[in-house]
Amino acid sequence: MKYIILLGDGMADEPISELGGRTPLEAARTPNMDALARAGETGMVRTVPEGYHPGSDVANLTVFGYDPRTCYSGRSPLEAASMGIELGPADVAFRLNLVCLTPHYGKLYMEDFSAGHISTAEARELIAMLEEELGGGPFEFHAGVSYRHLMVWRGGRDRMQFTPPHDLTGQSVEKDLPRGEGAEELIHLMTSSQLLLKNHPVNVRREKARQVPANSIWLWGHGKAPRMATLQERYNLRGAVVAAVDLIKGIGVYAGLDIIEVPGATGYLDTNYRGKAEYAVEALKTRDFVYLHVEAPDEAAHGGMLDEKIRAIENFDREVVGPVREGLEALGPHRILLQPDHATPVRKKTHTAQPVPYVLFDSTGGNLSPSGAAGYNEAAALRTGFKVEEGWRLFERLIRG
Incomplete structure (x- = not known):
């Protein structure tokens, strides 16, 4: 039996x-997801436990089959694992976004949480400069992909509150700077970064080209290294992760999975959808399980781009779900779990915690009975009456039937 999770980030x-x-x-045309919904068990699943922020970290841990209440310690330690950065027991990792802040009537506003989706090459220049100017002591700056990077505070503080930058688009940021013990040091780093980034050649070139500059860092998503059993230890599974986002790769590292790099996978709207599908099917020829993640619908929703979100969902259906279904047929018996990690409403431009639609499909039928869904969407899934309150248990059902 082969197992695969097809995750369209923020589709709901x-x-x-x-x-x-x-x-x-x-509204999207999704014949492949609709076919799975009609043939499998379709319903609603809660991926964000009560009291947790609806972040991709918590939600994806849930989809991977981990109860966040027992293992979640923060987003950034997961990203650090993806980047090969080891954390000691006292070290704290922070997500570092390159952002664009704009002054308006004496206040700073979050113009763009991704600095115009700055290129990885440009971002690496900026992070290298920040490491040279602000690193060297307890703080380390590590380059990631596009606007997503990492800072490590060796022996740092971890009792602070942060606001994700994508929750602040178009809003004043003064009330949402880091708060708590150690916050002053982080605010000093953020302020210092603004002075250093303002006239950096990368930003000078971007502004001349009428592109959004990366004129500040934004720190958030902190935490220490978690303790997690691998999927090999829990289910005797050998598997892989196909993703372009460090967070998902990092969960995969802690879960003991291989990380598959796909050429052209960007974590944005222009990602290599079909390449991810092809690499996932190839990985399943020698493994039991693959977690295939596509970020594009979430990115479109964060930008408030309705047409782009619909297009991303259709691309996911046509270029990922369709080819994976076809490829699995040649590999024999298989099970598919299809779902988003969380909802990202286009009009709100941020994540919400409500349950999301899922499909659990078994090519052999197994113990699953089709739930009578007309297709794959929120309303159709809700009408079936199926609901999973502890979302992490869906993974167990995927593997054990």
Whole structure:
């Protein structure tokens, strides 16, 4: 038996007036996901436990089959694992976004949480400069992909509160700077970064080209290294992760999975959808399990781009779900879990914690009975009456039937 999770990040949404009260999933043309929904068990699953922020870290841990209440210690330690950065027991990792802040009436506003989706090459220049100017002591700056990077505070503080930058788009940031013990040192780093980045050649070139500059860092998502049993230890599974996002790769590292790098996988709207599908099917020829993650729908929703979100969902269906279904047929008996990690409503431009639609499909039928869903979307899944409150248990059902 082969197992695969197909995850369209942030695909779920809320009814939108421009779509006649439909969601993007309802409006998009998704014949492959609809076919899975009709043939499998379809329902709603809660991926964010009560009291947790609806971040991709918590939600994806849940989809991977981990109860966040027992292992979650923060987003950044997971990203550090993906980047090969070891954390000691007293070390704290922080997600570092390159962002664009804009002054307005004496206040600073979050213009763009991704600095215009700055290129990785440009970002690496900026992070190298920050490491040279602000690193060297307890603080380390590590380059990631595009706007997503990492800072490590060796022997640092971890009792602080942060606001994710994508929750602040178009808003004043003064009330959402780091808060708590050690916050002053981080605010000093953020302020210092603004002075250093303002006239950096990368930003001078970007502004001349009328591109959004990366004029500040934003620190958030902190935590210490978690303790997690691998999927080999828990289920005797050998598997892999196909993703372009460090967070997902990092969870995969802690889960004991191989990380598959796909050429052209960007974590954005222009990602190599079909390449991910092809590499996932190839990985399953020698492994039991693959976690295939596509970030594009979430990125479109964070940008408030309705048409792009619908297009990303359709690309996911046509270029990922379709080829994976076809490839699995040649590999024999298989099970598929299809779902988002969380909802990212286009109009809210941020994550929400409501349950999301899932499909659990078994090519052999197994113990699953089709739930009668008309297709794959929030309304159809809700009508089936199936609901999983502890989302991490879906993984167990995927593996054990």
